[in-house]
Amino acid sequence: MVRQELRKLATYLFFLAILIIPMLGFRSTSFESQRAFKTLAVFSAILVLNFVVKAFRRGRNTVRAKEKSWVERAGERINQVPRIYTIGGLILLALTFPLIANNYMIDVGITCLIYISLGLGLNIVVGLCGLLDLGYIAFYAVGAYTYSLLNLSLGLSFWAALPIGIILGMICGCIIGYPTLKMRGDYLAIVTLGFGEIVRLVLNNWDSLTAGPNGLFGMKRPALYFPDFTEGGLTWTTYYLKSLPALYYLILIIVIFTIIGVRRLDNSRIGRAWIAIREDETAAELSGVPTIWIKLLAYALGAAFASVAGAFFAAKLSYTNPNFFLFMESCIVLCIVVLGGVGSIPGIIVAGFILIAVPEVFRGLENYRMLAFGAIMTTMMVLKPEGLIPASRRRREIHGSDRHKQEAFDTSEH
Amino acid sequence: MDMTAILLQQMVNAIFLGSIYALIALGYTMVYGIIELINFAHGELFTAGAFIGVIVLTALQQIGWVESHFVLTLFITFGLAMAYVAVLGVAVEHVAYKPLRNSSRLSALLSALGMSIFLSNGMMLSQGVSDRPYPQVFGLDAIEIFGARITNGQIFIVLLAIALMVGLQLFVHRTRLGKAMRATAQNRTMARMLGINIDQTIRITFMIGPALGAAAGVMVGLHYGAVRFDMGFIFMIKAFAAAILGGIGSIPGAMLGGLIIGTIEVGWAAFLPSAWKDVTTFTVLIMVLYFKPSGLLGESSSEARV
Numbered sequence: 001m002v003r004q005e006l007r008k009l010a011t012y013l014f015f016l017a018i019l020i021i022p023m024l025g026f027r028s029t030s031f032e033s034q035r036a037f038k039t040l041a042v043f044s045a046i047l048v049l050n051f052v053v054k055a056f057r058r059g060r061n062t063v064r065a066k067e068k069s070w071v072e073r074a075g076e077r078i079n080q081v082p083r084i085y086t087i088g089g090l091i092l093l094a095l096t097f098p099l100i101a102n103n104y105m106i107d108v109g110i111t112c113l114i115y116i117s118l119g120l121g122l123n124i125v126v127g128l129c130g131l132l133d134l135g136y137i138a139f140y141a142v143g144a145y146t147y148s149l150l151n152l153s154l155g156l157s158f159w160a161a162l163p164i165g166i167i168l169g170m171i172c173g174c175i176i177g178y179p180t181l182k183m184r185g186d187y188l189a190i191v192t193l194g195f196g197e198i199v200r201l202v203l204n205n206w207d208s209l210t211a212g213p214n215g216l217f218g219m220k221r222p223a224l225y226f227p228d229f230t231e232g233g234l235t236w237t238t239y240y241l242k243s244l245p246a247l248y249y250l251i252l253i254i255v256i257f258t259i260i261g262v263r264r265l266d267n268s269r270i271g272r273a274w275i276a277i278r279e280d281e282t283a284a285e286l287s288g289v290p291t292i293w294i295k296l297l298a299y300a301l302g303a304a305f306a307s308v309a310g311a312f313f314a315a316k317l318s319y320t321n322p323n324f325f326l327f328m329e330s331c332i333v334l335c336i337v338v339l340g341g342v343g344s345i346p347g348i349i350v351a352g353f354i355l356i357a358v359p360e361v362f363r364g365l366e367n368y369r370m371l372a373f374g375a376i377m378t379t380m381m382v383l384k385p386e387g388l389i390p391a392s393r394r395r396r397e398i399h400g401s402d403r404h405k406q407e408a409f410d411t412s413e414h
Numbered sequence: 415m416d417m418t419a420i421l422l423q424q425m426v427n428a429i430f431l432g433s434i435y436a437l438i439a440l441g442y443t444m445v446y447g448i449i450e451l452i453n454f455a456h457g458e459l460f461t462a463g464a465f466i467g468v469i470v471l472t473a474l475q476q477i478g479w480v481e482s483h484f485v486l487t488l489f490i491t492f493g494l495a496m497a498y499v500a501v502l503g504v505a506v507e508h509v510a511y512k513p514l515r516n517s518s519r520l521s522a523l524l525s526a527l528g529m530s531i532f533l534s535n536g537m538m539l540s541q542g543v544s545d546r547p548y549p550q551v552f553g554l555d556a557i558e559i560f561g562a563r564i565t566n567g568q569i570f571i572v573l574l575a576i577a578l579m580v581g582l583q584l585f586v587h588r589t590r591l592g593k594a595m596r597a598t599a600q601n602r603t604m605a606r607m608l609g610i611n612i613d614q615t616i617r618i619t620f621m622i623g624p625a626l627g628a629a630a631g632v633m634v635g636l637h638y639g640a641v642r643f644d645m646g647f648i649f650m651i652k653a654f655a656a657a658i659l660g661g662i663g664s665i666p667g668a669m670l671g672g673l674i675i676g677t678i679e680v681g682w683a684a685f686l687p688s689a690w691k692d693v694t695t696f697t698v699l700i701m702v703l704y705f706k707p708s709g710l711l712g713e714s715s716s717e718a719r720v
Contacts, residue, residue: 011508018505023536132523179704186452187703189523190654194696197651201696205689327647330529338524371535377528381521382513 002055009051013044023371050383079346081377094252097246106244108315108360113251114309116352119336120345121305124262127343127391129270130278132189134330135196139303140205141325144309148216148320149209158222158315162308169307172199172281181292184414203322213339215321222250222315227302239288240379247316254312258305259345265301266345270287274298275343328370338380341387350389372401419561420684428680429673430568430637433575436672437630438653440582440665441623447599447663448619449515454526455506456627458533459499463628464641465537466495468546475549487551492574495632496625503624504617506533512613538643545640552636571633578629579669582622586665591618599663637677648692652679655699661712670710 017040023352098106118140125133146165150156158166176195181186210216221240227396228237241247263342265271272386276284285291314320335353340347357370380387438460445453470491474480479487510529514522551569586592597605598615606612634649635641656675660667678698682691702709 015505015508018501019509019532020536023533026540087545123514126520130520132520134527183703183707186446186450186519186523187658187707190658191649191700191703192450194651194699198693198696201690201693205693206689328531333528334524336529340496340518367539368535370531372540374528374533374535375533378510378525378532379528380529381525382510385514385517385521 005051006056013047016043016047017041018199025176034385040113043379046379046383057372058114076266091256095249098248103244106248110244110248110251111360112352112356113248113255115311115333115336115356116349117251117309117339118306119254119348119352120255120258120262121302121309122333122337123343123345123348124265124274124305125298125302126337127409128278129295130149130268130274131180131295131298132192132301133302134189134334135199136302136306136333137325137327137330138176138194138196138199139169139172140310140313140329141199142172142303142324143312144202144314145216145310146307147212147311148219148314150218151315152216157220158311162311165307165311166304169303169310173299173301173303176303177296181295187188191398193327193330196325196327199277200322200325203325210322212323215319216314217319219314219318219320221247222312223317226261251312251316258308259349261305268342270294270297331370331377332373335377338377341390344387344389344391346390347387347391351387354362416561422507422560422562422658424680424684425677426562426564426568428677430475430572430676431680432673432676433572433579433617433669433676435649435653435656436631436674437575437578437626437633438649439660439672440579441627441670441684442654442657443618443660443662443665443668444454444616444623445517447656448595448616449458451511451512451519451522451526452654453506453511454523454650455510455533456624456653457528457646458537459506459624459646460627460631460634460649461537461641461643461646462502462533462631463495463499463624464631464635464645465541465546465643466498467491467626467632467635469643470494470549471549471551472665475551480551484551488570492629492632495628499628500621503620508618508626520680527684534644534646541643543643545642548635548639548641567636571637574629575633578626579665582626583665585622591615592612597621651699652695655695655702658699658707658709661709664709664711667709667711675703 006231020043021036021038023036024039025031025033076158082339097109101109118136121139122133122136125131125136143165146168147158147161150161150164176192178190185190204213206212221242223241224239226237226239228235241250273284273289276287276289277291277294313324336351339355340351341348353375359366359372363393438456441456441459442453445451445456471480471487474487474490506529509524510525512587514525534592541658552565556563556565556566557569558564586595594605594610594615595618597608597610598612602612605615631641634645653672656671657668658671659674660669660671675695675698678690679695682688682694
């Protein structure tokens, strides 16, 4: 048994070497073995470790069947602490972050938070409803361009443009969602990919409206308004959020609202309907879930969150251009969702920080970022499809069947 | 040039482009037919083929074989590119798809996507971000037919593409392995019960499909004169559109779909604003999936897979 497993592992490592060595070893025509073998060693170590852990656990399982994983145990330990301390502590940390960090760190923090809010939005579509959307960044683009165009042509403020952006994003979500309602899995993925590219190409080619590849610039930052009574009547003083800490607090508020919104949705009737669709669409439909509307709603709400993030992004940079919305960006957001654990909110927050902040720390490895993202995606799916911090429902779904079997086995013995 | 010459010229271009799309589409269709998974990494395998082609061809040019042993040079280039990519295809299958064969559709798709990102960035790191020039081995000799110019390279490429497709058709329909492949595509469980080695059949599919893609990669390089690490993406979407249009899982369908997509693209670029030609292809893809997801030549059973 072990020998068979070992042979499997060896074959796997052999094919992994075929994949990794040429991709990392060559630079133009010269061969730099060190880099390739180092990477290969890291992957082999992960796989061997995984193998050892599995073998070890299998050995123990016969004695103690209900062993919990360390993530579960850590989660339980955290849950024992009153919630006000853990969440309050996190919020306090997030609030005090700009006081201790320099501008560069705050900028990275803002990028992290933007991606986290995108990840949370995509989580609705992919995590809860189980529809693989590869064109999610298109909604982000819709939000960014809506704010840019409204601000530049009509002079609308950020707050006035935001609802319009959200509505436009939701409409786009429905437009993309509608033709895909009948499709499942792979076809859906490729169609959303196509839609995402169409949006980018339209933005790129429609010179008269979007200024094409040059992009739009000169948008006003989001503003706060204070009543001012000094000169007789009531006037409003406008305070533009230009500094990085101010923008940081704004996106933090957006992320907190997104988290609350996604959580409420997750626990609502709609959330349960999404999960029912993800598990088995036919069964959901037969149980009376209006699948068409619920799926459209998933697209529309996911798009709404992305649209908010996009409007903030355009307002923060005061510049936008179609090349911010490449297919790769969709992949990064998807990678955040996958790494964190499909359907898991804390997972997405952690994954957002890992995937966006850590590459900033290792600036020298910038080129390896996307390579690592790809590798992480495949590795996660092969080794731990439920993600770093699995959503409780999803965990039950993936490991539940084994446990039931085990329990059935236990009871039959007694 | 008068109108007929222009039309004829565009038709030549369409057939040329269409046969390249068809070759790539075959890889998708075969893999999808057998494991019902979009091989997202197929576009990158195609690019890898193109890169092997440029490396081998440059080396052979330096030792002067392009002039002295022209046919042998082409043979070696295509052979090595196809062989290497076949191995790479099997590696991708073993590393990313095989462990997920029984898990959910979403996991397998994400794994495939991860592989695609990994390969495309791996090629960027190892081969550079800029265009890699391809040695121009065919020169500029061309035949003129009613005013339309057909270069020698185009003729060679189209003939080779047709030969490969005919070869594939014969392989799938006349050999034991081909029969095993068809059986596995129809019903994997039943095929296993009848003693077909499923793993081996899937592995062979992952050799042939990517190898055809690699041949297409070398052809693209030879014709356009340059390759880039990210060119696989756009070819992937178009070839996929071709595979869907023809009916996924159907080999003649992929050929027909490739020709139609090639014609649409060339026609659009010739007579309408060419910046929008990619938008047209994507729109065609979405329309086909919406109105006739089984494709032109697909079996009706593929409706169930949508």
